[in-house]
Amino acid sequence: MDRRHFLKQSTLASSLFFVPNFVKAFENMSATGLGYKRLVIIQLAGGNDGLNTIIPFNNDVYYRNRPTIGIQKSDLIKATDELGFHSNLLPLKELYDQGYLTIINNVGYPNPNRSHFRSTDIWQTASSSNQYLQTGWIGRYLDNYGNKSYNAIEIDDSLSLALKGQNINGIATKNPRVLFRTSQDPYFKNVLKHYQDEHLSEHNLGYLYKTMIAAESSAKYIFEKHKTARNKQEYPNNAFANQLKTTSKLINSGIETKVFYSSLGGFDTHAGQLNQQSRLLKIYAEGINAFVSDLKQQGTFNDTLILTFSEFGRRVKQNAANGTDHGAANNVFIIGNQLKTPGFFNDLSSLSNLDDNGDLKYTVDFRSIYATILSSWLSIDDKSILNKSFSKLDFI
Helix, strand or coil, rough: CCHHHHHHCCCCCHHHHCCCCCCCCCCHCCCCHCCCEEEEEEEECCCCCHHEEEEECCHHHHHCCCCCCCCCHHHEEEEECCCEEEEHHHHHHHHCCCEEEEEEEECCCCCCCHHHHHHHHHHHCCCCCCCCCCCCCCHHHHHHHHHHCCEEECCCCCCCCECCCCCCECECCCCCHHHHHHHHHHHHHHCCCCCCCCCCCCCCCHHHHHHHHHHHHHHHHHHHHCCCCCCCCCCCHHHHHHHHHHHHHHHHHHCCCCCCEECCCCCCCCHHHHHHHHHHHHHHHHHHHHHHHHHHHCCCCCCCCEEEEECCCCCCCCCCCCCCEEEECCCEEEEEECCCCCCEEECCCCCCCCCCCCCCCCCHHHHHHHHHHHHHHHCCHHHHCCCCCCCCCCCC
């Protein structure tokens, strides 16, 4: 089979480059060496406005800078004498009241980048702002520990940089049943018959063949595990909730996967922010509430940690279009049942002592959060993943 014929015939070629470059890894997993703790990562893509998410309602500077988009005291849910939740985050406030939520304020990094693409890369690779890495922090986790039965799944059609390693990548799938059916496609099977062809070296199609073999093996394992589980909680009818619904089924199936990755987009609110962000926060909070309830009913919440981040916050001062422009530091949510510091981990940075661009100054490096999760939750050497030592935070 020549290269042109292969690429023309197989509708699967372009979609399988994200599959890990290892064979039958899932079938060789050792349950005793894996442990039970899992990490669920959720990205609020587009740069969620943290100041209108967790609102400093007793701060006059906030209202002076946001005369038309500031959330009024009568329209929020008070948590402390200084800070309150957006009204559409009531389900999240309930988790807060139960001690299941830690809010870390002012999270960022030195010399912040305000490009969506670049800042997302920084968060996903755990790099410095002037450092360009080709592997993600979860991908490096897989490289170092994947040969010991670890793995990561992104509930999406394509794989984020966060889950790409040098030798091992995570798997991306929105629907394990569809992934399995795809792996059984006749063209797929026909292509695999040619794997031993002499002219298919590593320099042309050899790598693709290996990833397809891995896809077939992985797809079967994920599907077989997925179909054994059932959701015990009703979920909202939207794409984000469906991601969490699938994640819950996989976790409750006993699948030997350590990291799950999901995202909710649309947070780039340069204009008309109030309605757009309100809608998205409602989707996020209701989805999270259903997800946590499902895990609790099936006894898997204790061993699940949920990290929610956005690639940057928004500018303190609103713009002329009743929106906000790209900012820097932001809040991060940690949800779980084994939190050492539930509630607010730290105070909000000053709204009057801003950086040169009019943004909140960061006080917590996001890589300290990663380091804490890697060492205290996943019980591994965080320095081997982050390529540098970062201070640990006492939240888990």
